[in-house]
Amino acid sequence: MSRAVSSVSGEVSAGRRLVLHALGLGGMAALAVAAGLVPPARAAEEAPAWPKNAFAQKDQAHALDALYGKTLEASDKVSLDVPEIAENGAVVPVSVTTSLPNVTSISVLIPENPYTLAASYRLPEGTEPSVSCRLKMAKTSDVVVVVESAGKLYGAKKQVKVTLGGCGG
């Protein structure tokens, strides 16, 4: 198989730099939560609402800030499975799984898309920390996944090449 499940090795350190850099704002918000200035997120049983503001953000930092308000660290416990070259940018299969405990959400971001946040999943207790879906990619981009585990955010990323299609098959 010509592609590997991510997310160990050098790729992660690159990912960490990018994500940490991008998360300046998120870091501030996380500090605010930690300091008890902002109430913690939703109660467990409350039905969460569609995060409108997060889906409207055009860059990763603002999207993550709107969604979580926390800092992100790269983790080799987050696995992202995406193709190296998408067969069609309109349908890119994305699978995320993690060995991290107490996962409450998994989100997928595509920084080069017009709006960065593609999908965000809420996982109640008892749901396995693994999800597969199909996403659109406007052009070659990283796919960034974020796993919320025990209140902290862990990430991994991998590049997917998107080329012009419409000729073969």
Added chain:
Amino acid sequence: MSRRALAVVAAAGLAGLSCGALAATQSEFDAAYAAAAQAEAQAGALHDQWSPTEAALKAARQAAEEKRYDEASALARRAEALAKASISQAQAQQSLWREAVVK
């Protein structure tokens, strides 16, 4: 595409440029269009019409309707050149296709 076909396209391009300098009349356009339409019909008979030829014919009709005869005539000549290239292609392929058959 045969060399001859390419030469036809190139020559027609030049003709289009040089004639563009003179103001064309409707009758010049009509003649150019009739020649193009005839060539395109022949290409059709050979099973090999090209979409750019059709596009050029359509654009030529549009320009003529708006009385822009210079442009319309140039487009008609372009269409004729394309149609002639497609005719050359089709004629050459009448025998050449057999060489491509998996044996």
Added chain:
Amino acid sequence: MPSTIRVRAVAHGESTEVQSLIQHPMDSGFVKDKEGKLIPPHYIEVVSFECNGKTVFTAFWGPAVSKDPYLKFSFKGGRKGDELKISWTDNEGKSDSIAAKIL
């Protein structure tokens, strides 16, 4: 009218694997129609999965999710014959739901 939702939920021991496919255009708002006009964004925002009255999975989607969206996840606690309820709502306020038995 057939349902817009297809679901396959299969219990393997403690865990139930759910796969679903929803018929929806998921228009991004960046694609033009034949006349060159932008097709307005039209996409599912929320999909929720409930088993035995308890939410087991919630998806929040934006316009970057593919047409006819697919989803796969697994949860613990479902048993063969239990009912899984799936419902979606989109940005135009449309919605659909279906109940399926776990196999």
Added chain:
Amino acid sequence: MIGRIGSIYRAAAAAALLFTSLLPAASAGPRIDPAGDQRAFQAYFERAFPGVALDDFANGPYAVNKEMRKQWEEIMQFPPYDFALDDGKRLFEAPFKNGKSYADCFPDRGIGIRQSYPYFDLRSGEVVTLDLAINRCREQNGEKPLPYEVGDMAAIDAYMASTSRGKPFDIRIPDDPRALAAYENGKKFFYERRGQLNFSCASCHVQAAGRRMRGDILAPALGMLASFPIYRSDWGSMGTVDRRFVSCNEQVRSLPLKPEDEAYRDLEYFLSYMSNGVAIAGPGTRP
């Protein structure tokens, strides 16, 4: 016009054939040898793609490219043609206004017969594709024909193909000069370069099969039609063989023919015959 010229070509080919059969010694053009062509065609692809099983050629680019295959396997966990398949079953089973249904028009009530289409109809002297047969069935029963490329036609095709999965293509070319001429006409259409880009079907799907063309991997011509109709991500919908022929012609800047034009039917006849032995796998998905 095109159809008529196709007929003229075929009449000429048939006449030539008749001529050669009357005068076996005369060399009035190459002999038409479908069985020999088929052996050479299949051998070419076996050499080009060692290790790919004959049936796997139905899966086009996914048979010859690992990266593509992995994405396909993920997509096939819940294929996007599922909706069309359900629609197709419903449409196929729904009676016409006169109480009859598609089943009444087809051998074996239309179930498990995809592998035998197209066939050469000795009475009318022409190639009949499944889609043409579907529309003729409708017209015989007082219904309007369906548009050929998309929608209900693709859905009915999808259902009929699904009932035929696993059955190898079994296209017959009767020993009749008209059938041989139709076959030869389809073969010619396949190998002839056309359009401003000067490509033939074979340029991409024989010579360059398995290679990358822009973002796509070009499907081998062998088995190509076994997975039709297809859901193409690029279309975002289902399409029939006609839709594929039309879009292929457009891509090389050739003016496409009308769906079910005689030349397209002959092409489908030739291509399907080349794939005899490849099991029906339709409906399929493609990028």
